[in-house]
Amino acid sequence: MNKKLKNPPRDVSWGLRLNLLFGGFFNQLGWFFFGFGMIQVWVFGINADYLEYHKFFEQPIESLGTVTGVVAERDSFRYSYEMNIDGTVHRGSALSNQKHDVGHKVVVYHFIKNPQWSEIHTRGVYRGIPFTIAWGLSIVPMIGLIFIFFSILRGKKSIFLVTNGNETTGKLIDTEATSMRVNKQRVYKYTFEFKDDLGNTQQAIAKTHLRHIFSNNEEAILYHPLRPNQSIVVDHLPGNPRVNDKGELEANVAETILYSLVPGLAIFGHGTVLFYILLA
Structure with missing residues (x-):
């Protein structure tokens, strides 16, 4: 990121908000688990033998x-x-x-x-289907919901920092390989060091399998003005946003559509089924 961001507060478009809330590998994986798993819950859970449970x-x-x-x-x-x-x-x-x-x-x-x-x-x-078997399948969407929960919390934190965070430059001080892999590629932990407004040394951490993201030794950092230990690396934000001429981060439209597709289908599809069941 070459352009500087303007001073906070900054406007955050709905496209960028969607990217931050729904973007990222584990976020998308969570929505996939939830969407696919809930299909099994509806199909098998509705036909479960509830009397066996109450017995x-x-x-x-x-x-x-x-x-x-x-x-x-x-x-x-x-x-x-x-x-x-x-x-x-x-x-x-x-x-x-x-x-x-x-x-x-x-x-x-x-x-x-x-x-x-x-x-x-x-x-x-x-x-009907044995209750324990039918609802044992709910573990898949539950795993998805756990992924979604923590990803959305991280997304809300990113939205706050993009809106109100102080911008600075962090220097890469450590690159560490983790035990995780994404698409058969090793995930690396990148540690950046920066100084806050009071001159105290802080660290920002980012984990990714896309090694080309951090090809430079210095990266733009946004940190909480009151709690500088809370920070994000700008180039690690989902959707690869870029700074526009107004000094604000701008979402990539194609990335927004892509990130919104799976969550949108899951919410609309299962919401429709739930609405139908409640009316029935």
């Missing part, structure tokens, strides 16, 4: 219910039913291979404390 805490009892609706689904039927328990009507839904007509009486398994968890007790009942 850890309470044994089910039997009550008489009435079929209120029938929908054919491939090799089975989805039944809607209702039952009267102590004067309160409770409704449920279950899959079964056995044919029942609307108005038929059926035996329903349910719990005293949680009667909303129930199923028709008949031969050929489809109990």
Whole structure:
């Protein structure tokens, strides 16, 4: 970065904000894990046998219910039913291979404390995917959410420093190979040393597998005006922003679209599914 940034506060465009919040390898990896993993959660989690989960805490009892609706689904039927328990009507839904007509009486398994968890007790009942297996798959989107959480925290810190940070120049004092690899390339830890406004020596650290980013021994640093131990190396910011003629960092439009694609699809897709489930 050759041009100098103007003095803070600086304007941060929405494109640059998106780059800082969603950019970076681990951020994108987190969104991929979350987006792909949630597909499995919707597919298998919805069809999980929740009664098996509740049986850890309470044994089910039997009550008489009435079929209120029938929908054919491939090799089975989805039944809607209702039952009267102590004067309160409770409704449920279950899959079964056995044919029942609307108005038929059926035996329903349910719990005293949680009667909303129930199923028709008949031969050929489809109990669904074991609960532990179905929801064990949630570990994939959970890993993704952990990546996303810390990446967004780092992105918010970067937005603050780009807006309000003091600019200085840091000198590369150490390059250390880490045990991590990205795309079969070794990740390196770069340590830069700089002096803050009070003349105290501080350090800024950046980790990347893109070794060409730090081809110079000196790099532009932005640090917190009150907590100078919080800093970022400008050339390490996601999206490779550049300083415009106004002295502000400007996002690369192509990078913004690229970084927003996976998070956008994940949020829109799973948000739509959640909205549909809540309405249904």
